[in-house]
Amino acid sequence: MAAQAHKATDLRVLKSSGFRAYLATLFLGAFNDNLFKLLLICFALNLLTREQQNNYVPLATALFTLPYILFSSYAGFLADRFSKRTVMIVSKAAEIAIMGCGYYFFRIQAATPLLFVLFAMGAQSAFFGPAKYGFLPEVLPDKALSRGNGAVQLATFLAIILGGAVAGHLATKYIEMPAAARVEQPAIAGEAVSSSDAPAPTTAALSQKDPKVSAAATAAGTTREAPEQSGAAKQPTQVHRAAIHCVVIAVIGFITSLLIMPTPPGHRDAVFTWNPLSTHWQTLHAMRRDRLLILCLLGNCYFWFMGVLFQSNLPLLVKNDIGASDQTVGILLAAVALGIGIGSSAAGFLSRGKIEYGLVLPGGLLVALFAIILGVFGRWLAPAAICVSLMGFCSGFFQLPLVTSIQKRSPADQRGQFMGAVNAVDCLGMLLAAVFHWLLIKPLGLSASAVFVVLGLLTLGVLMMMSKNAPSLLARAKQLLKP
Incomplete structure (x- = not known):
């Protein structure tokens, strides 16, 4: 209850040591996710033959994404039943064990067990997510909620960029590649060579959620070279020396989680259900009673749909139309990730102590235009x-x-379940984006440039749907843009 009182009266909570520890914890988590994942991909490109890589890398991406669909309802229950601070601490403790297993399997160069480690990482992130987002409405005053979310987004996307940069440096230092038979290959599964080589729906276009744009972690321009011959021999690697950094970061993240400010105890009447699909269905049915809430859910899902479609298509544009290198792809992805973080932070500042719905349509309109x-x-x-x-x-x-609206409008005793459902819906949106991109490139044969035009037009259609179903969004946007 002290935490609730603190929330209600003190705007300085955004600058408190407990809130900074929260930001540091989620920053280190996103950083570590991307660092480990990219090290694994670089390791696979070195250890495996080309034929094995074509199966391994898409499978790795799918295994990291799958836990968000399987476990989000369980994670939501835990975030409702127990203190969200406690859930985050336990999740960070699990991360240490998972990274320890990853270090061991890197050391013995066991590629298949590393897939199970990656699945466990995805599960850990899935359990961390509802507590992470549900934490903010419990500790922040309502007028600080937008700024708090802006800080979270900025920290997350900075972690994505820096995680990719460090992964590239460590991979270059510790993963030795053969001197002969080298070909450039990006450290993401969706290789961009020609429009006919567009990634199928199960490739790395299925980006990580939280950060849901993990392939932007290639923002550092992490590229590796792989044996061209399908029967190439395994190459020596000291990747375990790079992986020890993941263990150290997990330990530091656990320590910072202990410094997070207290949160209210969980709700003892939270109901656990084994069937995750039925739980999500019931939650979504409850969300439909609030038209603005369900619209925000769908709009947030479309944000991640755009992100995956953009991430999948940008390498094709850079390689085929611009004729630039993989490094240019990485730089542009970094620019996007940094732009999202800065834009979110700026939006939180401009909200001026409220949820500023007037930013939604102008922001989306400019995305479509660009x-x-x-x-x-x-x-x-x-x-x-x-x-x-x-x-x-x-x-x-x-x-x-x-x-921010989803957090605010979710019932306090079910906020974890609501955020878990949001995670699952967002992942489905990302899967649909990967399929949609494949359809545009393969059966329809569109160029990368044309896909961006389609994205812009589709975004305009989504904005029209949103303004029709929630006229208050358009009214508030007009009011905000008045001189």
């Missing part, structure tokens, strides 16, 4: 770089009020 411009003028690097940066920045304006 996507169309990117499709038309994206053959030149400078316009492309400007467009992708502004798309990231404006998408922060679009998404921040949506996720």
Whole structure:
């Protein structure tokens, strides 16, 4: 109850040591997720033959994503039943054990067990998510909620960029590649060579949630080289020396989690259900009673749909239309991730102590506009770089009020279940984006430039649907834009 009183009266909570520890904890978690995942991919590109890689890397991505669908309802129950601080601490303790197993299997160069480690990582992140997002409404005053979410997004996307940068450095240092038969290959599964080589729906386009844009972790331009011959021999690697950093970061993250400010105790009447699908269905049915809440859920899902479609298509644009390198892909992905973080932080500041719904439609409209411009003028690097940066920045304006509203409008005793359902729906949106991109590139044969035009037009359609079903969004946007 002290935490509730603290929430109600003290705006300085955003600068408190307990809240900073929370930001540090989620930063280290996102950083470690991307560091480990990229090290694993670089390791696979070194250890496995080309034929094995084509199966291993998409499988790794799918195994990391699957726990969000399987375990989000269980994670939501735990976040409701127990203190969210306690759930985060236990999750971080589990991360130490998981990273320890990862270090061991890297040391003995066991590729298959590392897939189980990656699945466990996805499960750990899935259990951490509802507590992480449900934490904010419990400790922050209502007028600080938007700024708090902006800080969370900025910390998350900075972690994605830095995790990719460190992974690239460590992979270069510790993963030795053969001198002969080298070919450039990006450290993500969706290789961009020609439009006919577009990734199928099960490739790395299925990006990690929390951060749900993990492939943006290639933002450091992490590229590796792999044996060209399908029968190439295994190459020596000291990747376990890089993996020890993951263990150390997990330990530090556990320590920072102990410093997170107290949260109210859980609700003893929280109901556990074994069937995750029925739990999600019941939660979504409850959310439908609040039209604005369900609209925010769908809008947030579309944000991640856009993210995966963008991430899948950008390498094709850079390689085929611009004719640039994998490093350029990494730099542009970094620009997008940084833009989202800065845009979210700016949106939190501009909200001025409330949930500013007036930012949603203008932010989405600008994303659509820059996507169309990117499709038309994206053959030149400078316009492309400007467009992708502004798309990231404006998408922060679009998404921040949506996720903040979900937190605010969810019942306090079911907030964990609601956030768990949000995670599951977002993952389904990302899967649909991967399928949609594959359909546009393969059966329809669209160019990468045309896909961005389609994305812009689709976004305009989504915005029209949102304004029709929630006229208050349009009214507030007009009011906000008045001179």
